[in-house]
Amino acid sequence: MKTFGAHPESQHHGHRLAEDLPRMEAQLLERRRALLWLSSSALLASCGGGGGSDSSGASALTAAAVSAAATSGTTAASTSTTSSTSTSTTTSTSSSACPALPAETSGPYPADGTNTASGSTSDVLTASGIVRSDIRSSFISSSTVAQGVALTITLTLQNTNASCAGLAGYAIYLWHCDRSGNYSLYTASAENYLRGVQVTDSAGQVSFTTIFPACYSGRWPHMHFEVFTSLSAATTGKNSVLTSQLAMPSDVCNAIYPNVTGYSASVANLAAVSLATDNVFGDNTAAQIAAMTPTMSGSASAGYTARAVIGLAV
Structure with missing residues (x-):
């Protein structure tokens, strides 16, 4: 981490609320005293010149002036403190609740029309049946079901x-390798399983039923996804507003x-790689890795459920 010399002014003023409050309170006290003196002087002058003024009325007015001065000073200090606290809280909540996920490579096996497989363009997004929640089976020329530990993952x-508001009507394309580390339409060329598209609901959510992916040589276990502004945009495969990956939890x-x-x-394969050495996740911060790692519950025998929040700056 780089260290820079302190600005000369910072040696005399800490710029912290705790240091400023005593000075603010002293200034407000002087202000209240001045207002009290001015109010009292005016009232005394009025009583001396008019001859018919009520002394109790003068006292009441003086008390009101003092009260107004005190209230004004207290409100000003309170407003300053509340404003500072509110800004800090809002910033903290906004930045931690749904951090924007970093863009990552789609890898060599996206099947979204951006590359070729076996000499031809591979684009499963234009295939009838790609919009589905259960992505375990192939659905074009095969009906093979990918075997493995069941996993239902919900993406929000x-x-x-916009204060982490859900984005409705967006399309999310999810794909990943099978339990042997192969990708359909590429290293498992006869299949197109473990690929699917869902459209986010009013809460910005989609769910996929799939299997837990393998760890293949050189990569931390992961899933790929692309986000599109609509289902029609997803069918081209070239208009994604975010392409990224999810890291599977080590436990x-x-x-x-x-x-x-x-x-x-x-x-x-897992023993030979770590998140720090992975060529995709390795350059991300701890906060980004945390956001890119779904929370999971369940067991290997009963299957797992997973959740992840995808933050997108719109």
């Missing part, structure tokens, strides 16, 4: 520029890979 799309990886049939190759 939120606007980081769930360690619960599944050594204990479930079909994931055995993932044990050694």
Whole structure:
């Protein structure tokens, strides 16, 4: 972390509310005293010149002036303190509740019309049937069901520029590898399973039923996703407003890979990689990694449920 020299003025003024309050209170006291003196002088002058003024009325007016001065000073100090506290709280809530996820590579296997597979453009987004919540089976020329630990994941799309409001009507395309580390339409070329699109509801949510992905050589276990402003925009595959990835929690990886049939190759692959050395997640901050890692509950035998918030600055 870089360290810079202090600005000369900062040596005389800490710029903190705790340091400013005593000075503010002293100034307000002087202000109240001045207002009291002016009010009393005016009232005394009035009583001396008019001859018919009521002394009790003068006392009441003087008390009212003192009260007004005190109230004015107290309100000003209170407003200043409240404003500072409110700004700090709002900023903290906005930045931590739904942080914007960083953009990441779509990788070599997106099947979204942006690259080729087996010499031809691979674009599953234009296929009839791609809009679905259960993405475990192939649906074009095969009906093979991808085997593995069941996982239902709910993604909530939120606007980081609007107090984390849910973004309705957006399309999210989710895809990932199977339990052997292969991607449909590429290394599992006869299949198109583990790919699907859902449109966010009024709360900005979509849910997918899938399987827990493998850990293949060189990468931390992950899922890919793309966000589009609408379903019609998603069918081109080239207009995503965010392309990123989700990191699978290490404790769930360690619960599944050594204990479930079909994931055995993932044990050694996971041991050889970490989030810090991963070529996608490695340059992200701890806060970004936390936001990109779904929270999960369940078991290898019963399956897992997962949730993640996708923050998007709209």
